[in-house]
Amino acid sequence: MPLLIEKSAFSTAGKEDGLRLLVTRFKPYGLGKKDWDLWLTDLAPSKALVKGFLAGKLDWRRFASAYRKEVSRQKSLLRTLKFMSDEGRPITLLCTCEKPDQCHRRLLRDAIEKA
Numbered sequence: 663m664p665l666l667i668e669k670s671a672f673s674t675a676g677k678e679d680g681l682r683l684l685v686t687r688f689k690p691y692g693l694g695k696k697d698w699d700l701w702l703t704d705l706a707p708s709k710a711l712v713k714g715f716l717a718g719k720l721d722w723r724r725f726a727s728a729y730r731k732e733v734s735r736q737k738s739l740l741r742t743l744k745f746m747s748d749e750g751r752p753i754t755l756l757c758t759c760e761k762p763d764q765c766h767r768r769l770l771r772d773a774i775e776k777a
Contacts, residue, residue, distance in 0.1 A: 665747050666771045671697065671756040680752025683743075685770055687712050690758045698756055704736055707766050722764045729766050733773050740777035747774065 667679060671690050675682060675697070684690075684698035687706040695701075707715075707729045714720040720728070733740070747753050753774075759765035 665750065665752040666774060667752060667754040668762065668765075668767045668771060669754050669756055671758050673756075678752060679754040681746070682754045682756055684756045685767060686757055702739070704739060705733060705770055708732055726766075726769055729769055730773065733766075733770060737777065740774050743774045744777040 665680065669679070671684055671686065671693055681700070682698045683705070684701040685705045686701075687703055687709055689701075706712075707725070711720070711725060711728055711732065715722075715725045743753060755767040755770055757765055757767040759767070762768070
């Protein structure tokens with residue numbers, strides 16, 4: 663079972679976090695490189711998708727469907743993260759979404775687990 667954790671990018675790092683991956687398109691205001699290990703914009707939703715969702719042009723269902731298609735193109739990266747997690751290395755997915763139940767990091771976790 664992969665060791666994948668989801669957290670707000672603003673949460674304090676813990677020893678259990680392992681590799682902290684920032685998976686946002688835009689750099690979070692007030693945070694810096696010390697707050698994550700890698701910033702993987704390739705795993706973030708596209709600018710158009712983020713803007714469409716925030717503007718209310720896309721509901722969660724349509725956003726989630728479009729994001730799944732986008733992230734599925736990152737097969738090599740998803741497989742690498744799954745391998746690392748399966749080997750026992752914890753990976754924490756960081757994002758700034760205010761509603762965890764409507765955040766792409768949950769969809770990304772699922773994509774990594776299925777890779």
